[in-house]
Amino acid sequence: MLQTISLLMENKPGALLRVTGVLAARGYNIESLTVAKTMDPELSRMTIVVDVEDRLRTQVIKQMNKLINVLQASDMSETPAVIREMVLVRVRCSQETRTAVIKEAEIFHARVVDSSTEGFAIEATGEPGKLDEFVDVMRSYGETDVVRSGAISMSLEARKLRLQPPVSTPVAV
Amino acid sequence: MHTEMDGKLMTGAEILLECLTREGVECFFGYPGGVTLPFYDALYDHHIRHILVRHEENAAFAAEGYARATGKVGVCCATSGPGATNLVTGLVDAMMDSIPLVAITGQVHSKLIGSDAFQEADTFGITRSCTKHNFMVKNVQELPQIIKEAFYIAASGRPGPVLVDIPKDVFQARSHYVPVESVHLPGYKVFTEGHAGQIRRAAQLIWEAEKPLVYAGGGIIAANASAELTELVETANLPAVCTLMALGSLSSGHPNFISMPGMHGSYAANMALTDCDLLIALGTRFDDRVTGSLNTFAKHARVIHVDIDPAEIGKNRIPDIPIVGDVKRVLQKLIKNLQELEAESKAVKAPARTTWHKQIKVWKAERPYDCPHSDTEIKPQHLMEEIDRLSGGQAIVCSDVGQHQMWAAQLIRFNEPRLWINSGGLGSMGFGMPSALGAQMARPDKLVFSISGDGGFQMSLSELATIASHALPIKIIVMNNGVLGMVRQWQTLFYNNRLSAITLDCFPDAEKLAAAYGFKGRTIDKPWELASALLEAVNEPGPYLLNVKVTPDENVYPMVPAGGAIYDMVFCPKEPVGV
Numbered sequence: 171m172l173q174t175i176s177l178l179m180e181n182k183p184g185a186l187l188r189v190t191g192v193l194a195a196r197g198y199n200i201e202s203l204t205v206a207k208t209m210d211p212e213l214s215r216m217t218i219v220v221d222v223e224d225r226l227r228t229q230v231i232k233q234m235n236k237l238i239n240v241l242q243a244s245d246m247s248e249t250p251a252v253i254r255e256m257v258l259v260r261v262r263c264s265q266e267t268r269t270a271v272i273k274e275a276e277i278f279h280a281r282v283v284d285s286s287t288e289g290f291a292i293e294a295t296g297e298p299g300k301l302d303e304f305v306d307v308m309r310s311y312g313e314t315d316v317v318r319s320g321a322i323s324m325s326l327e328a329r330k331l332r333l334q335p336p337v338s339t340p341v342a343v
Numbered sequence: 344m345h346t347e348m349d350g351k352l353m354t355g356a357e358i359l360l361e362c363l364t365r366e367g368v369e370c371f372f373g374y375p376g377g378v379t380l381p382f383y384d385a386l387y388d389h390h391i392r393h394i395l396v397r398h399e400e401n402a403a404f405a406a407e408g409y410a411r412a413t414g415k416v417g418v419c420c421a422t423s424g425p426g427a428t429n430l431v432t433g434l435v436d437a438m439m440d441s442i443p444l445v446a447i448t449g450q451v452h453s454k455l456i457g458s459d460a461f462q463e464a465d466t467f468g469i470t471r472s473c474t475k476h477n478f479m480v481k482n483v484q485e486l487p488q489i490i491k492e493a494f495y496i497a498a499s500g501r502p503g504p505v506l507v508d509i510p511k512d513v514f515q516a517r518s519h520y521v522p523v524e525s526v527h528l529p530g531y532k533v534f535t536e537g538h539a540g541q542i543r544r545a546a547q548l549i550w551e552a553e554k555p556l557v558y559a560g561g562g563i564i565a566a567n568a569s570a571e572l573t574e575l576v577e578t579a580n581l582p583a584v585c586t587l588m589a590l591g592s593l594s595s596g597h598p599n600f601i602s603m604p605g606m607h608g609s610y611a612a613n614m615a616l617t618d619c620d621l622l623i624a625l626g627t628r629f630d631d632r633v634t635g636s637l638n639t640f641a642k643h644a645r646v647i648h649v650d651i652d653p654a655e656i657g658k659n660r661i662p663d664i665p666i667v668g669d670v671k672r673v674l675q676k677l678i679k680n681l682q683e684l685e686a687e688s689k690a691v692k693a694p695a696r697t698t699w700h701k702q703i704k705v706w707k708a709e710r711p712y713d714c715p716h717s718d719t720e721i722k723p724q725h726l727m728e729e730i731d732r733l734s735g736g737q738a739i740v741c742s743d744v745g746q747h748q749m750w751a752a753q754l755i756r757f758n759e760p761r762l763w764i765n766s767g768g769l770g771s772m773g774f775g776m777p778s779a780l781g782a783q784m785a786r787p788d789k790l791v792f793s794i795s796g797d798g799g800f801q802m803s804l805s806e807l808a809t810i811a812s813h814a815l816p817i818k819i820i821v822m823n824n825g826v827l828g829m830v831r832q833w834q835t836l837f838y839n840n841r842l843s844a845i846t847l848d849c850f851p852d853a854e855k856l857a858a859a860y861g862f863k864g865r866t867i868d869k870p871w872e873l874a875s876a877l878l879e880a881v882n883e884p885g886p887y888l889l890n891v892k893v894t895p896d897e898n899v900y901p902m903v904p905a906g907g908a909i910y911d912m913v914f915c916p917k918e919p920v921g922v
Contacts, residue, residue: 232654
């Protein structure tokens with residue numbers, strides 16, 4: 171089953187690789203991955219969608235939480251959460267269907283971001299499933315190019331973030 | 344704390360040495376090269392002892408031997424590229440056995456990184472998955488902080504290896520050295536105390552159990568919790584098995600000690616695991632070599648699992664009482680709880696507990712480990728028995744990997760922790776001799792045996808030079824059966840005796856080999872020579888190489904075929920199998 175994992179991590183070189191390494195080492199293929207800085211520029215928020223066997227889901231989260239650079243890894247599939255994605259579609263369409271394409275885009279609350287004689291470039295956001303439908307509809311009008319952002323997620327429950335305070339270490343000399 | 348070093352303008356190399364000194368490093372193992380030249384130049388004037396090994400892999404193994412013998416962080420050092428890649432096996436080995444290690448590697452000049460420069464390798468990338476954490480130092484100012492964090496991460500929580508990759512220009516750059524006295528790792532959580540309620544519940548379960556069993560793992564040794572383990576076992580009169588990684592954590596001579604469980608564990612240990620109604624798993628990870636098939640492992644038992652690593656809890660077996668914490672702290676509290684409940688609880692299950700202890704005694708008597716002797720040949724078990732006699736549970740025994748490792752684990756007693764040193768999780772051949780080198784460096788007061796097969800011995804043969812040059816009085820015992828014994832055993836038992844690529848002919852003359860390095864050596868093949876030859880080795884003030892030719896076709900028993908139930912043991916047949 172697809173699992174959505176949200177991670178808060180230190181924005182450091184190699185941190186992304188450590189997280190994806192936990193999945194790659196176990197042979198899991200990542201469906202989507204997004205990462206960006208948070209309000210605190212020293213931290214990044216990452217959302218990973220990955221197909222993990224149910225019985226191993228907790229183990230994967232635990233292994234991620236063990237990583238020094240990870241402050242918190244949580245399973246979004248188990249808590250109330252909003253999951254959203256963005257898609258850019260370039261659709262070629264004939265003069266006759268241009269109006270219909272715009273109407274369809276409106277139904278999906280999508281926005282035309284570029285228009286040319288060849289067709290349109292349209293952006294849409296929404297739940298990943300909804301975007302699948304949108305892409306299908308656009309393809310019925312003509313040739314398309316599609317770029318998807320991958321899912322981002324936000325928990326709807328306030329999660330307590332427990333951080334380790336500085337530790338003073340004994341000096342030998 | 345302030346010393347004359349504070350604020351002084353120093354090179355990165357000098358700062359690194361100062362940081363190592365402050366971490367209490369007295370000696371480390373390494374091999375210099377192009378990019379570590381500035382570091383070795385600074386070392387020229389420094390008091391820290393550097394042991395020049397003959398291959399970087401052995402630097403890592405020696406540092407492990409040092410760490411395993413003392414509990415301190417072992418340190419090794421290698422240059423960029425091949426030096427760093429040669430460390431990898433040792434890093435994985437330390438990772439698998441949770442051994443605190445800091446590896447310092449040189450890297451090419453920052454400006455050359457990514458240009459396929461001479462001796463450049465992506466050490467940071469290569470070692471990411473085989474370390475607990477790794478660092479690349481970008482500038483000299485961050486060096487003291489990174490070294491502090493490296494040692495802290497290596498030694499705290501579940502210990503493990505940490506690698507610090509340092510470009511050549513960082514060694515050369517100058518900076519005002521400011522000592523670091525704290526670490527701030529917001530994402531690094533170490534759980535030590537254990538949940539008080541769960542510990543209370545565990546104490547109740549222990550008194551309620553009719554057939555309780557302690558299953559102690561390497562975590563006991565890592566946590567220096569041997570005294571607590573002993574007290575636990577005595578407080579509630581619990582029988583105990585110690586895994587390969589935990590031998591010595593409960594003295595082999597303790598009446599409650601059963602033996603090692605698992606694939607080559609004893610009949611009594613495996614039967615006790617199978618039949619117990621409460622399994623008290625302490626600092627252990629339900630490794631496949633211990634559990635065999637998980638579905639049949641301790642099937643009727645409720646499980647208390649104490650481990651410092653939350654990811655180990657429920658990984659292989661879902662416990663009834665999970666306790667995340669430092670096993671030393673948890674055991675102290677558990678013992679206290681047991682004592683509080685003793686008056687009201689102890690008598691309730693006392694008769695059942697007596698029966699349980701009797702049953703274990705019966706199993707022990709029924710099938711002890713095989714220890715055959717012969718009038719004409721030296722049996723490998725006989726060799727271990729003689730080493731045991733000389734050691735009396737006191738010597739450090741560093742083992743390689745294979746049949747000899749299993750016989751040594753079965754037949755040599757260890758009265759204390761940190762005497763039995765072996766590559767448990769990874770099973771790295773070649774580990775024995777370099778780890779003995781590290782252990783003897785750490786414990787010059789101890790008698791150290793290095794026991795290898797003729798295969799593993801030849802994998803790290805180069806360290807004879809290091810041992811000779813430091814005149815380390817290691818007793819290097821080669822259990823020589825002329826084959827890769829464990830592979831041969833599996834080919835015999837599971838591959839129709841089709842013996843493929845296992846013959847090790849052309850073994851060097853041990854006497855001449857040792858003499859070539861300037862110390863004594865000898866080959867023996869008669870059982871009546873064994874005791875006197877070992878005694879001669881032990882009495883020799885310097886190193887000694889004893890090549891013991893043993894029966895070539897002996898198998899290790901009992902044996903649980905891989906993936907089988909641990910109560911389904913194969914025992915030594917009356918007639919030899921195969922050959």
